[in-house]
Each structure stands twice: as C-alpha cells, then as structure tokens.
Amino acid sequence: MTKQRVIMDVDTGSDDAVAIMAAILSPDIDLVGLTTVAGNKEINFTTDNTLRVVELLGADVPVYRGCEKAMVCTLLHNRHGDYTGATGVGTKLDAQGRKIEYHTDCLPLPAPTIREQPEHAVFYLVDTLMRSDGDIVLVPTGPLTNLAMAMRLQPKICQKIKAICFMGGGFKVFNATSASEFNIWADPEAAQIVVTSGVPVTMVPLDATHRANFTLDDARELRSWNTPAADLVATLVEERVAAYNAFQPQELPDSAPLHDALALAAVIDPQVLRDVRLMRVDVDISGGFADGQTICDTRAFPDRTPNVRVALDADRERFVTLIKSLLRSCPAR
Numbered sequence: 001m002t003k004q005r006v007i008m009d010v011d012t013g014s015d016d017a018v019a020i021m022a023a024i025l026s027p028d029i030d031l032v033g034l035t036t037v038a039g040n041k042e043i044n045f046t047t048d049n050t051l052r053v054v055e056l057l058g059a060d061v062p063v064y065r066g067c068e069k070a071m072v073c074t075l076l077h078n079r080h081g082d083y084t085g086a087t088g089v090g091t092k093l094d095a096q097g098r099k100i101e102y103h104t105d106c107l108p109l110p111a112p113t114i115r116e117q118p119e120h121a122v123f124y125l126v127d128t129l130m131r132s133d134g135d136i137v138l139v140p141t142g143p144l145t146n147l148a149m150a151m152r153l154q155p156k157i158c159q160k161i162k163a164i165c166f167m168g169g170g171f172k173v174f175n176a177t178s179a180s181e182f183n184i185w186a187d188p189e190a191a192q193i194v195v196t197s198g199v200p201v202t203m204v205p206l207d208a209t210h211r212a213n214f215t216l217d218d219a220r221e222l223r224s225w226n227t228p229a230a231d232l233v234a235t236l237v238e239e240r241v242a243a244y245n246a247f248q249p250q251e252l253p254d255s256a257p258l259h260d261a262l263a264l265a266a267v268i269d270p271q272v273l274r275d276v277r278l279m280r281v282d283v284d285i286s287g288g289f290a291d292g293q294t295i296c297d298t299r300a301f302p303d304r305t306p307n308v309r310v311a312l313d314a315d316r317e318r319f320v321t322l323i324k325s326l327l328r329s330c331p332a333r
Contacts, residue, residue: 011039011142013103066121
C-alpha cells in the first residue's frame with residue numbers, strides 16, 4: 001500500500017511531540033518534512049524540541065524553521081485587550097515545588113546534535129508543494145502562520161495540496177479566550193486565509209480533542225514497556241494531566257487531551273473522528289471580544305459555501321489504541 005505523504009507544521013511542545021512520533025512510526029505515513037512555528041513556545045524552543053523528537057527516533061526527516069511572529073495581529077499592542085492567551089491560568093506548583101505547565105520550554109530529551117535545514121519553512125512549503133504531484137497532506141498543529149504566508153507568497157500551492165487536517169479552533173469549547181482556541185487566536189488572519197483557500201480542510205477542534213484523552217493509567221502502561229519513546233509519552237501525559245487537573249479539570253478523571261496527536265491520527269485512521277460535519281467556517285479578525293473565534297455556520301441554508309469539515313467528537317478508545325500500537329513498534333532498551 002502506498003504511504004500517504006505528509007508535511008507537519010508544528011509548534012512543538014508536549015502534544016506536538018506525540019503527533020510527530022506517531023507520524024514517524026506509522027507504516028502508513030511518509031513524513032516528508034517538519035516545519036516549525038512559534039506558538040506553544042517561541043520559535044527557538046519549538047524548533048529545538050522538534051529536532052529532539054526526530055533524533056530520539058533516529059528518523060531522517062528534515063526540519064525547517066518558520067515564522068517567529070503572527071502575520072499582523074501583534075502589530076497593535078492593544079489588539080487583544082486584557083486577554084493574554086492564557087486567561088485564567090495562574091502559577092501553581094507541584095509537590096516538588098516545580099511550576100505546573102502544559103508545555104515546558106525544552107522537552108525532557110537530550111539537546112539535539114542534528115541541525116535544522118538552512119531554508120526557511122515558508123519557502124520550503126512553496127518549493128515542495130509546487131514540485132509535488134498534488135499528493136501531500138498538510139497537518140498543521142500550531143498557529144497557521146507558515147501555511148498562510150506560503151499561500152500568499154504563491155497562491156498556486158492551493159491547487160497542489162491534497163488536503164489539510166489541522167488542530168485548532170472550537171465549536172463550543174475554547175481555551176485562549178471565552179470565544180477562541182489558542183492556535184487560531186494566536187494568528188486569526190492566517191487561519192482565515194487557510195480555511196478560505198479552497199483546499200479540502202478538516203478542522204480538529206477542542207470539542208473533539210477533549211473527547212480523546214490519555215489517562216494516568218495509560219501513562220503507567222506505557223511506562224511498563226521500558227522503551228525510550230513510550231517513556232517520553234508517559235512523562236508528557238503525566239505532565240499534561242497535572243496541568244489539566246490544576247487548570248482545566250476534564251470530565252474523564254486524571255486525564256488530558258493530546259490535541260495535536262488526534263489531528264495526525266485522523267490522517268492515518270479517519271474513524272478516530274466522530275460527528276464530522278461540513279460547515280461554513282470563518283475566523284473573526286475584528287480584534288474584539290470574539291477575536292480568533294472559529295465561526296461555524298450551522299444554519300440549514302448558510303449564505304456562504306461550506307468549506308470545512310469540523311469534527312465535533314472523537315473515539316477515545318480507537319485513538320488511544322492507535323497511538324499505543326505505534327509506540328509498541330519501538331524497540332526496548
């Protein structure tokens with residue numbers, strides 16, 4: 001069977017790391033390249049973390065550094081008013097006195113010895129897509145700055161992208177503000193460019209990712225395998241559960257979503273997503289209270305053409321089983 005060619009655009013923190021590992025380990029994915037963007041952390045950390053994951057698995061996947069700032073939304077200092085993107089998240093310490101975070105600056109892996117490619121991520125996307133046979137699926141898991149910049153630089157790439165499956169947005173669930181999810185809030189203009197590009201787009205929002213959580217029991221199982229990859233994921237799940245218990249307690253006790261891994265998993269097995277509806281989606285770029293909101297038109301007769309498949313639910317068991325099966329393929333110490 002022919003592998004699906006994929007380029008991932010990542011802001012590598014904890015959940016991106018799991019998504020990258022799944023892509024590298026999947027026999028169904030040919031990971032053509034990884035591009036990095038500022039998001040979970042600033043660009044130096046997201047690029048460094050991406051290299052750490054690639055080196056952990058000994059993969060031959062090139063990494064390209066991308067945009068360190070959003071397209072335009074940071075030009076006005078009062079654009080977001082009182083919102084910071086982490087509204088309601090204060091400082092809490094764990095039992096050892098360490099700061100509880102969703103993402104640490106550096107993943108708990110050795111500093112990388114491999115290096116990023118010299119070409120900028122935006123130029124890499126344009127060059128690679130224009131030379132392709134239209135067979136590449138893009139999986140962005142951070143702010144959509146790199147992809148939107150590439151589309152603006154060379155609009156013809158939109159005809160060369162097979163599909164986009166991105167993690168971001170919210171239908172009824174939000175985290176950055178009362179109306180927006182972080183990846184979209186961080187660069188709303190970029191998101192609007194992507195969802196209106198004419199490319200087949202699937203949006204994996206918080207509504208779906210919060211239905212596919214990993215638990216501490218899952219982490220304990222992974223730890224028992226005694227492999228570097230499973231150990232890393234176990235550690236990341238434990239860190240994320242601590243953060244979600246502290247700031248966003250989940251319906252499933254002692255659990256946390258691995259948002260970005262679900263978007264990648266949907267390329268391998270679309271059935272991990274449930275209740276996927278074709279809707280008209282636009283992004284609020286007004287700068288007001290709803291700045292960065294993914295506006296999903298659920299009317300029976302929308303006045304704009306539906307453009308995005310929106311996943312409103314997920315199959316947790318199917319997703320967790322898939323990720324575990326991929327991690328199982330890594331050799332023990």
